[in-house]
Amino acid sequence: GRPRDLAGRKVVVSAGGTREAIDPVRYIGNRSSGLQGYALARTAVARGAEVTVVAANISLADPAGAKVVRVESTAELREAVLAASGDADVVVMAAAVADFRPATRHDEKIKKTDGEPAPIHLTKNPDILAELGERRRQARATAPDAGVPSGAGVPTGAEGAYPKVIVGFAAETHDVLANGQAKLARKGCDLLVVNQVGEGLAFGTPDNAATVLVAGGDPVEVPFGPKDDVADAVWDLVAARLS
Ligand code: C5P
16 A cells, blocks of 8 residues: 555646647647646545646546646646645646747637748747746745645645645656756756656656656656556655655
């Protein structure tokens, strides 16, 4: 059995991949299945956490015991994650978030014309993970004592309440440690789960392998195996930082 080391903890997990509308029928999206995010949600429930999953475009059965908030775009995912994070102990950003979105969403379906295809102009999306890290950094700077997790008595939505542990995900193909450490610092998160992108590690597969980078600590290698095992390895590190 699993330890109940997340009992009484509020956990937010974003999962899946965002879609950015081009017109009423088309979007820019990615191949994230939501399998790793749902594995995180399921295992957190099993370890006693109260789990909210912000699910972006996932066609899997809901993870039992978790509250599921469905979103489509990055803007919706951001709203849902920030709303759920107010009194959360832990936020895990496992979702694949679109870096860019079409600058304008056409109200009518773009028609095929005889001429050149119309260009799609892109604009930058907000970086939700970096925003969470920055909000926490600012809150700590102004109220250094406020950073206790909600489970330890900060009222819901309290000024200065913020997640005690913030976890990001990243896919890196080269210089995993150097690129990952830079990203960990840039985003202000505590743990960064770096997926080794390569053969047999495609989106939608049941297995995964990862290196978890730890702020102020040594990296932890998680061997190739079921996504539940990768999730449990993440929760082991989260639980250690909460206690
Ligand atoms: O910078 P990169 O996309 O590699 O970072 C990945 C991590 O940042 C993931 O945890 C992802 O959920 C999060 N992210 C985000 N907002 C974005 C882009 C990525 O929260 N706009």
